[in-house]
Amino acid sequence: MPSLPSTIYPIGAYNLHGLVWQTDANNNTNQGKPYAICVDAYQGHLLKIDPFSEGATVMNNYTAAQFRDATGLAIAGDTLWITKDNGIYYCDLVDFDLQPFMELPNRVDGIAVSEGGVYVSSSEVGKIFVFGRATRTLLRIMDAPGAGFEALTLVGEELWVSDRTEETVYRLKAKSGEILQRGLTPFPNPMGLGFLGDDLYVVYSGDENYIRESPNDLDEPFSVAAREKTFIHRLRFDQYQDGKLNYTLTSGYKVEMIYLEELSSEEPTSVYNLTWRVAYPTDTYRQKLLAIEPIGIPFEEEIVDGQKVAAFKLGNLKPEESRMFGWKATLELHGIKYELKDSEVEFVPDLSPEMQKLYLIDDDGLSMDNPIIQAAAKEAVGDETNILRKMLLIRDYVYDKLSYRVTPYIAAPEEVLLRGTGSCGEYVGLLLALARLNGIACRTVGRYKCPHDGDLMLNVPLHQYYNHVWIEFYIPSIGWLPMESNPDDTGDRPYPTRWFMGLPWYHVEIGKGIFFETIQPQPYSIGELALNHVRFKVLEEI
Template sequence: MPSLPSTIYPIGAYNLHGLVWQTSSNVSDVSDVSIDISNHKPYIICVDAYQGHLLKIDPWSEGATVLNNYTASEFRDATGLAIAGETLWITKNNGIYYCNMVDFELQPFMELPNKIDGIAVSEGGVYVSSSEVGKIFVFGRATRTLLRIMDAPGAGFEALALVGEELWVSDRTEETVYRMNAKTGEILHRGLTPFPNPVGLGFLDNELYVVYSGDENYIRENPNDLDEPFSVAAREKTFIHRLKFNQYKDGKLNYTLTNGYKVEMIYLEELSSEEPTSVYNLTWRVAYPTDNYRQKLLAIEPIGIPFEEEIVDGQRVAAFKLGNLKPEEARMFGWKATLELRAIKYELKDSEVDFVPELSEDMKKLYLIDDDGLSMDNPLIQAAAREAVGNETNILRKMLLIRDYVYDKLAYRVTPYIASPEEVLVRGTGSCGEYVGLLLALTRLNGIACRTVGRYKCPHENDQVMNIPLNQYYNHVWIEFYIPSIGWLPMESNPDDTGHRPYPTRWFMGLPWYHVEIGKGIFFETIQPQPYSIGELALNHVRFKVLEEI
């Protein structure tokens, strides 16, 4: 039997939810215990919420068979799916239903006051999630009585799957899969999904697969419209993908790495000046992508002209010795890097950092100062720093309070320049760099070491097109905060600001695979001497290629 594909695109499916693996035998006597596992062909069952089709999906051909030929209308709008023995269970609106797997006639199990999302069923219990109230309810399968209530781990629609004593949860808003204790609700590990809109998950042996359903934009052609024959339209996008979920420990740091990609990144500067002039003895430095748990620099090579490698505060930097430049002199120079990029999520409980050592004097001098126009002496910013954390003393809870305070005060807008934190706070909108400036000011005023990191995101629309040039126009920055005896932890600047509470925590102590970290604690790009700004002298080009999944 050929190996299972990592990505499956079921033909004829619109809006898949739920995911259950089943196996069938190629031999007639399925009671024969000597049957080799190779004789059992696995297939997937999902429900299409749009058509109501209960689909049996062949993972190799991607063809699908409708199982509920005569009851499809009853399955429309179903969002949860589970199979226990010979009984199939679904959730739909605020109801739980079950049926046999012969005629697929749905029978009501119970109704709840709130809309239900996902479902998982054990021999004795029925687990259902409700994002409306942020809870997971457990009912007795025989008694239909409420056994217990657990807090939902995330902020959005959640699909469920039971594996022994563990409850696995995928959260659509958080773009996260959680591994939980099924009885206590304790989160054991969490990992980021490589794509948005996870709405179902299920295991085949030890392989975890996740189903994704959402919309994608595409260029629609209308030959009858001679003035505007092309327009942007939206269509459904649904597929199934294998999620690699690996836990690691390094000292006091626990983290989970999920799917990654080998990526080629090119950063190129093209000399281009509106007011050509001579520049003398010019050295142009561009930082390398860094090496860490989630990102590995496999190779880097010069483009245009050679560079010399330098070390700046422990970071590798490419130094281009351009020398003397004449007016209107044409040059292009930069580097091409090959990277392995993975998603990372750190696991750290509040209770683990109730008592942490004091910051060293060196760290205070580096990361508790106003070194970038942060307005830390401004009364408005100082009052905001106090208001954000109140009486909280735990460093993790303080960071979340500061983040949520900034999210309450700001809405995302692209701006032509980075304004001061007090201007941004009064304005109420900001770019990623302006979110970072305000976050830095509030964290440092609260005694938490914090620094800017970034620099670019690989284009990452839904599933990846391999070996095709992908151009990125905007750069991006976020932050890292430092916990003594633990280390540096990442936190996104603005993407988790959804405009309303509860804000997701997917990128609090986590980063998706498509972030490229370049130069930590140092400037990404500098010129020396500095009679001009970089933007006055050159135009940059940034290009990515996703080479393969790793």
């Protein structure tokens, strides 16, 4: 039998939830052929999906209305289970006539069923409830691992959970709820998960924007509209260890990135003996630089603080002289999530004097001597001493105080704090100031994100208009850990921790603790001399 495609787009599906894999052993011509079962919450269709043709067959032809708005799906033996609103229901696999199992005081989301237990999640209260299948009594309650809608599936003694808000898959001990491993999903809105052998597949359902054509509207023949987007994708989920660092890599892509500068000055002038430096993409656990080559003119490779930089020796530039130069890099990018419990860092060594000199100082207009910022640093952490909990408290404090807004320039942290809004760079400035004042070494990292709205469009040019920055914080004896600047600021607590000690596949790390781009000599700013062009191509899934 040929291998299954990594991505399946079921035809005629609108809003898929849940995922169960089964094997069709009744057809002699296709014996052993696997198929997926999902419920379409919009139509109420229980769909049997052929992963090869992507065709879907409605199984519950006469009871679709009963399944409408279902959010969870499980099959145990000859019994099918769903969750819907506040209720748990079951039926046989012949007539699909739902029978009530139990009604709960809170809305329930996902479901998994073992021989003796029924597991249901509720994002409304942030819990996973376990009921006796025969007795219908509550056996135990576990904390939900994430902050959003959670789908469930059982594999032996393990409970696997996908969280829509966290964009994360968790592997838990089924009896205790202890988190064993977590990995980021490559796409938003995971709504179900299931195993086919050792392969884990995840269902995604959400909306996407597209350009709608309206031929009869002569004034505005094109407009932005939304449509459903649902598919099934195989998720790579691999755990690694390096020293004291444990991390999980999830599905990745080979990506081409071009960074190009075009000389363009509003006030043409002569520049003498100009060297223009642009950092390389960095090799990390989740990112590998496979190749890099110059565009326009050659560059010389230099090392700055242990990192590679492309140096373009432009020499003397005349007024209105035209040049384009840059690099094209081929990268391997994965999602990464680090596993580290706060109990593991209750006692850590002191930060070395060298690290203090580098990463506890005000080296970038952080206003660390400003009384407003110093007071905020104390208020953010209170009496907390654990370095990991302190970092999370600082993040949540900044999220409480700020909301995201693109700004034309980076303002001082006290100004950002007072006005209550900030760009990603302004979030970073405030995070750096509060962390460093609390003795936590941290640094700015970035620089661009591959447009992930086009992550399924292979070999299509994708243009990125904005750059992006985030931070890394350092734990002695452990190492550097990433933390997003603003994307986890969803506006309401509890804030997700998807990108606290984690990064999705589409982030490109360029320069860690060094400037991404510099010119020498520096009588002008880079923006006064040139326009940049940034382009990506997703070449293939790894």
